[in-house]
Amino acid sequence: MKKSEYSGQLPPTYDKVIRHDIFPEPTHDETARFNFIASLNQHLAGVAAGNKIVYEKRLKPNFNKENGRDFENRHEVHRALKKDPYWKTWSALRRNTMEMRQQAGRSVVLRQIDELNEKAEILNKGKSTLQLNSEIKSPRYASAVDIHLQVGGYDTELVEGDISVGANYDSGIFVTTTGGVGPGIDGGGRAVATAVKQKFPDFKPKRILDVGCTIGHNVLPIAKAYPDAEVIAIDTGAPVLRYGHARAQALGVNNVTFIQADVENLDYEDGYFDWIQTTMFLHELSSKSIRKIMSELGRMLKPGGLLLQVEQPNYTPKMDLLEQAIRDWDCWYNNEPFWSKMHGMDTKEIMRMGGFKDEDYMEFQAAANTDNGDVTKPAKSVSEDYGREALWTVFGAWKS
């Protein structure tokens, strides 16, 4: 039988997610609700593919008739899409599904929040691997709107010692990515750790920094791959760090120190780290802060050290304008204010901001799902949900 564009690969069921000790325990029906939302996301990826037909059959010819030329950039395509009834329906459904995912996660977490906060307190108590600092505030670029509709952002504390936003993040990411990031929601980190081991077998980093770690899910595979390394994971949000630290403890990973800090003001000496990692971090930064942060990362990295950054692919002239416009959806409609600007940048230019040289630049793909174990060669999915798939671009450099 032919596989439907609307089912693609059936998402794995939510019971596959690893239930560590601090995981917000879902009931039978809450699990079913997550299954529904994951399936809905999968289905909507199929609906999204219809935008291609709209583009070819309606938007391009109409634009050409009116302007006597083709679309020149993604913004023109976006303006045309915005008026199209098919795109509008898909967008209304996609936005609503993101909101449903938030509601579903928050309802699981909030009904048991007292127990979760207590469990976290027990796991975190007296541990030097969690260092919070109440002076640190989320920068305005990170808190002006709730990024990807995550209610409360990364830093809201409903009560002292609260972890609810971290727990909600953990509970729902499997669903948003239709299970693509795997049972430990760490597909990105696993792909990076495996790629680095495969590509650079002689690399023995002693100090690793993960910037903007959120709940640390993607740094744990790196810490596990280099058990003798001292791994520092920083974030500005206390609730996500509390949760992330408790989660790491629950999963038995003890060589990561979670520190509440703003990467714009770190006081590590020059060349302190052998490896600096950012994962899905850059796109949440304003252009001004990217410049500042890149120069800090360049400063803290040791000569001969490695900087790697994981992102969804940036827009290159080779990428189809419709794909660019669809990838931009998250910017305008999923509260990702800097997504479009950042993805429109040249990744080499970003590296130059950190003092890295073009000849040292490297880039490869990393996938959570592979056919043959080589993480730089992704398995093909039936329809891609642009911006959500478990396939990333990794770019960076060895500092010379």
Place this chain on the structure above:
Amino acid sequence: MKKLNVDYIADAGKKAKGKRPWFLDNPEVEKVLSITMAIAGELAVARERLDTLERILESKGIMNRDEIESFIPSENDANERQTWHAEYLARIMRIIQQDREALETAPDMNEAVEDLVKEFTEE
């Protein structure tokens, strides 16, 4: 440890900070779409629960799921079920029924409250 005083039912559905974009020309329609999708979700949840129940019953040898496929309702069963369907449909299709009734009834039975208010307050 401080306990959290939270209305978890309302708070689960809290709005994200930032202005919400509306996509359809008519926001009322988009709200109905949103409610419809939530109900679709709840139907899937109920369906999954039923599926679990059937599989447990089967695994305990209490029933065989083929029995469901080959089940033929008795005359009485059939009657009860079809009545249930009729009631269910009437309930969810009420607004259309009332729309039609409005078309059918004489104008004086469709008097608007506003008109009545006006009529009885005018001197």
